[in-house]
Amino acid sequence: MNKTKKLNFDLFFTLVFLISFFSISIYNISQGYLPCKINLFTNAVEIAKNCGLGDYGQQMKLALDYFDYGKATAENKWVAGNWPIGPVLLNLLSILIVGKTGPFFIPLAILSSILWTYIFLKVLKSVTSKNIIIFIFFLILSFPSYFFTKFFFTFGLIESNGWGTLFLICSFLCFIDLIKCRTKAKIKKKYISTALFLSLSTIFRLNIDIFVYISCFLTIIFIIIVYLFEIYKNKKYFQFDLNKFNYLKKALYIFLFSIIITSPLKIYHKSFINAHPGVSWHNNWLTEEAITEMGGGWVREGGGTISCIIKQDLCKKLDQVQKKYEAEIYLKTGETRRYWNKYFDNSFYRALSVSVFVSDPLKWTYIKWIKIFPNYWFNNGIIEKSSNYNIYDKLFDLILGLMFFYLFYIFIFDSKNRIKLIFIIPLILTFFMIFTFFHFEQRYLLPLKGLIFFTFLIIVLDKCKKTYKDFFKT
Numbered sequence: 001m002n003k004t005k006k007l008n009f010d011l012f013f014t015l016v017f018l019i020s021f022f023s024i025s026i027y028n029i030s031q032g033y034l035p036c037k038i039n040l041f042t043n044a045v046e047i048a049k050n051c052g053l054g055d056y057g058q059q060m061k062l063a064l065d066y067f068d069y070g071k072a073t074a075e076n077k078w079v080a081g082n083w084p085i086g087p088v089l090l091n092l093l094s095i096l097i098v099g100k101t102g103p104f105f106i107p108l109a110i111l112s113s114i115l116w117t118y119i120f121l122k123v124l125k126s127v128t129s130k131n132i133i134i135f136i137f138f139l140i141l142s143f144p145s146y147f148f149t150k151f152f153f154t155f156g157l158i159e160s161n162g163w164g165t166l167f168l169i170c171s172f173l174c175f176i177d178l179i180k181c182r183t184k185a186k187i188k189k190k191y192i193s194t195a196l197f198l199s200l201s202t203i204f205r206l207n208i209d210i211f212v213y214i215s216c217f218l219t220i221i222f223i224i225i226v227y228l229f230e231i232y233k234n235k236k237y238f239q240f241d242l243n244k245f246n247y248l249k250k251a252l253y254i255f256l257f258s259i260i261i262t263s264p265l266k267i268y269h270k271s272f273i274n275a276h277p278g279v280s281w282h283n284n285w286l287t288e289e290a291i292t293e294m295g296g297g298w299v300r301e302g303g304g305t306i307s308c309i310i311k312q313d314l315c316k317k318l319d320q321v322q323k324k325y326e327a328e329i330y331l332k333t334g335e336t337r338r339y340w341n342k343y344f345d346n347s348f349y350r351a352l353s354v355s356v357f358v359s360d361p362l363k364w365t366y367i368k369w370i371k372i373f374p375n376y377w378f379n380n381g382i383i384e385k386s387s388n389y390n391i392y393d394k395l396f397d398l399i400l401g402l403m404f405f406y407l408f409y410i411f412i413f414d415s416k417n418r419i420k421l422i423f424i425i426p427l428i429l430t431f432f433m434i435f436t437f438f439h440f441e442q443r444y445l446l447p448l449k450g451l452i453f454f455t456f457l458i459i460v461l462d463k464c465k466k467t468y469k470d471f472f473k474t
Helices: 003-030 044-050 055-069 074-082 085-098 105-124 132-142 146-152 160-180 184-202 208-232 242-270 288-293 297-301 306-310 312-333 346-359 361-377 391-413 424-437 442-463 468-472
Strands: none
Touching: 003 105, 003 146, 044 055, 044 085, 055 074, 055 085, 085 105, 085 160, 105 160, 105 442, 132 391, 132 442, 146 160, 146 391, 146 442, 160 184, 160 242, 160 424, 160 442, 184 208, 184 242, 208 242, 208 424, 288 297, 288 312, 306 312, 306 346, 306 361, 346 361, 346 424, 361 424, 361 442, 391 442, 424 442
């Protein structure tokens, strides 16, 4: 294909994707799928008012603070410590474009359409005449699902996990380009773009550092394992070679670069933590009475109080200490909210939770991953069960689960395609490690689902460039 034809080809599909994705978003928003009485022409002030104490209302109030005063007001400092900075900055961007009273979602729909167009243009690089049927099949399979149409092109415009997933997928696709690059100039650009997209993904998470730190740690572990295999030349099960070791180092550099990029935002976020202390590890040791009193039923249902379930006697003793401490606080200040007053700090609850997991990992794993996890994987509703989630969506989520097991098979047995998983395996394992200790919510699983889907799609398209029979070859 000459340069003119290639340019026309790229331009045509760019326009098709942009118009299609933007139209889907606009249509879904106009249908009233979003909460808080949000429609296509709702402005930032109305969202802050209608969504109240919810995530979207609080994030919008903070964005309006930055727009009006250039900083968080005393009233909303606790919001800066309790929510990730990414959604706030995105809200601020939209307000800067259309103003406080303009149609807030129009800029977000445009930006989302641009990112999705970027993603699918990247995917098209792997599409040939031999595998185009497979590409079309996956498009037809995915777009009717709640996972795509109702979330990413609607609710994902206001939900932090929607944007986090978008940037994470972009980061993975840039890494695929990186491992294919041969010129130093292009390699540097791909390094920067991969790390930048990963950094943008992490700022849509409350604990900015945890995500990249764990991924970085796991990558170092993989490097050590690969190095040991190279030393002993054990190629019976894992056919790693020095070339793949270099790609592992590339993945490590990306994670380290991402940590550097996000450090200023992490420092800024930590400056507000005292306004609203972290409570995630504390949740593990809340009795049913305490969590109900706080209005945190979804935390209990998602396995957030698992330590209390396994060690009920110890949990009751800790609760008694907590109540005694709260009584003393009440006499001094009149403060009665259990959510804020903790006798022990988070590090104590963290150490205690880890010790419970180590002492009984089978019971912990059974409760979290066998008993609770399927209820959240097969339900894309946000906190409560969604009435829009139907039998087709359950089928699609089942297919996503099978895709994950296929990727695991590729990582173990397919030496040719394993290299494409070097970047995303630490990310996927990070999700599993985080959810082992913290509560599930359906929206928290969406980055994992998105990463699995596009990784599977890229690998299958590449394997099927020559012949469909290559799909099952390793």
